[in-house]
Amino acid sequence: MKALLSRAPGGPETLELAEVADPVAGKGELLVAVTACAINYPDVLIIEDKYQFRPERPFAPGGEVSGVVEAVGEGVTGWAVGDRLIALTTSGGLAEKVAVPAGRAFRVPDGASMIEASALLLTYATSIHALLDRGRLQAGQTLLVLGAAGGVGLATIELGVAFGARVIAAVSSEEKAAAAREAGAHDVLVYPRAPFDKAQSKALADLFKEKVGPNGADVIYDPVGGDYAEPALRAIAWEGRYLVVGFPAGIPRLPLNLTLLKSCDVCGVFWGAFTMRDPRANQAHVERLFSLWGEGRIRPRVTETFPLDRAGDAIAKMAGRAAIGKLVVTIGG
Numbered sequence: 001m002k003a004l005l006s007r008a009p010g011g012p013e014t015l016e017l018a019e020v021a022d023p024v025a026g027k028g029e030l031l032v033a034v035t036a037c038a039i040n041y042p043d044v045l046i047i048e049d050k051y052q053f054r055p056e057r058p059f060a061p062g063g064e065v066s067g068v069v070e071a072v073g074e075g076v077t078g079w080a081v082g083d084r085l086i087a088l089t090t091s092g093g094l095a096e097k098v099a100v101p102a103g104r105a106f107r108v109p110d111g112a113s114m115i116e117a118s119a120l121l122l123t124y125a126t127s128i129h130a131l132l133d134r135g136r137l138q139a140g141q142t143l144l145v146l147g148a149a150g151g152v153g154l155a156t157i158e159l160g161v162a163f164g165a166r167v168i169a170a171v172s173s174e175e176k177a178a179a180a181r182e183a184g185a186h187d188v189l190v191y192p193r194a195p196f197d198k199a200q201s202k203a204l205a206d207l208f209k210e211k212v213g214p215n216g217a218d219v220i221y222d223p224v225g226g227d228y229a230e231p232a233l234r235a236i237a238w239e240g241r242y243l244v245v246g247f248p249a250g251i252p253r254l255p256l257n258l259t260l261l262k263s264c265d266v267c268g269v270f271w272g273a274f275t276m277r278d279p280r281a282n283q284a285h286v287e288r289l290f291s292l293w294g295e296g297r298i299r300p301r302v303t304e305t306f307p308l309d310r311a312g313d314a315i316a317k318m319a320g321r322a323a324i325g326k327l328v329v330t331i332g333g
Contacts, residue, residue: 001020001021001096002308003017003018003020004017004018004060004061004062004095004308004309004312005017005020005058006046006047006058006060007058012313013316015312023097024071025072025076025099027075028073028075028103029076029102030069030076030079030099030102030105031073031099032067032070032085032097032099032100033096034096035066035114035330035331036065036066036115036117036328036332037064037093037094037311037329037331038122038151038326038328039318039327040063040318041248041318043318046061046063047315055090055092059091059092060098061093061315062089062091062092062093062095062311063088063091064087064088064118064119065089066087066108066117067085068085068332069083079102079105084114084117085105085108086120087121088122088275094311094329094331106286109294115305119302119328120289121286122152123152124159124289125271125286125289126152127152127221128159128285129269129271129274130243130269131163131219131243132163132285134241134267134268135219135243135267136241137160137165137218138165139163139164139165140165141165142168142213142218142219142237143167143219144168144211144212144217145157145160145168145169145180145185146220146221147170147171147224148188149169149171149173149176149177149325150324151325151327153169153180153223154183154301155298155300158184158297158299159292161183161184161297162292162298165219166186167184168187168188168212169181169185169187169188170188170189170191170208172192172193172321174190175324176190179325183301187211191207191228192204194249195226196231201227202231204231205230205231205232208232209234211235215237215238216238216240216262217235217236218241219240220235220236220240220242220243221243222245223246224247224248225248225249225250225251225252226247226248226249226250226252227249227250227252228252233264234258236264237264238262239262239263241267242264242266242267244266244269245269248321301325303323304317304327305328305329305330306327306328307329308330308331
């Protein structure tokens with residue numbers, strides 16, 4: 001089979017399309033013929049050895065796939081050859097076939113797009129866990145979403161609207177603002193590019209405060225980090241929840257006196273660990289996502305597709321923070 005391999009640490013340009021042996025379904029696994037693989041920020045990090053997990057090389061990046069079951073491993077029940085699924089793989093998704101743990105696979109509803117399905121799990125499941133379990137978001141509350149035009153940002157907008165929140169989207173360009181509005185954001189602000197000096201940081205904080213209103217944001221969803229974090233935190237409501245999701249702009253240092261003054265919480269969101277520690281709760285979230293998708297209240301926004309031999313271009317676009325919505329590599333029919 002063909003796979004896009006990382007043989008040494010480096011950027012997307014170091015990836016190599018190669019012929020490798022087909023994987024097999026081990027105990028507790030499913031062998032999947034991959035239809036599509038969504039690209040996510042961990043794919044940028046994992047090939048540079050900057051991610052939490054470092055697979056043994058050579059390996060194919062790609063942690064989120066849709067596909068069709070080709071073989072069922074020992075001890076697996078409830079699955080049959082020909083079943084359609086989405087699954088989490090950590091790595092290995094940018095290949096024609098991949099073996100996945102059956103416990104990390106979810107059946108795709110009949111009639112659902114397999115390309116869109118490949119883009120559902122990491123974004124929407126991260127966001128529903130963040131908003132409900134960590135952010136305790138309630139209808140009528142104000143939700144501020146940073147990096148709101150990325151895959152996880154657009155998912156958070158849709159979910160916030162579905163849960164009855166007033167959603168304020170923060171983005172870095174007018175093009176991204178249009179995408180956030182299309183996803184249902186009630187208001188949008190376009191912020192400048194970091195880095196910021198002290199005066200620029202204060203100006204951004206004032207802009208956040210103006211948009212969220214005098215009571216502040218009850219929940220702030222931050223998949224960006226860097227110099228954007230402190231200005232956003234300054235716009236939080238009394239007893240608000242600041243959700244730490246990711247750091248493509250760098251790891252921020254927050255002044256903890258702000259948390260005292262607002263009596264607010266800074267909450268880490270590590271969805272991957274949550275799925276391992278509480279798989280039943282994650283399963284319930286995924287089932288709810290499928291229901292919302294079926295009702296038309298959410299829909300994975302795949303804005304660009306790439307063939308397998310150009311998957312490195314998709315990773316490079318993600319690394320450059322140029323993606324709007326989700327980028328997906330199409331592999332099988």
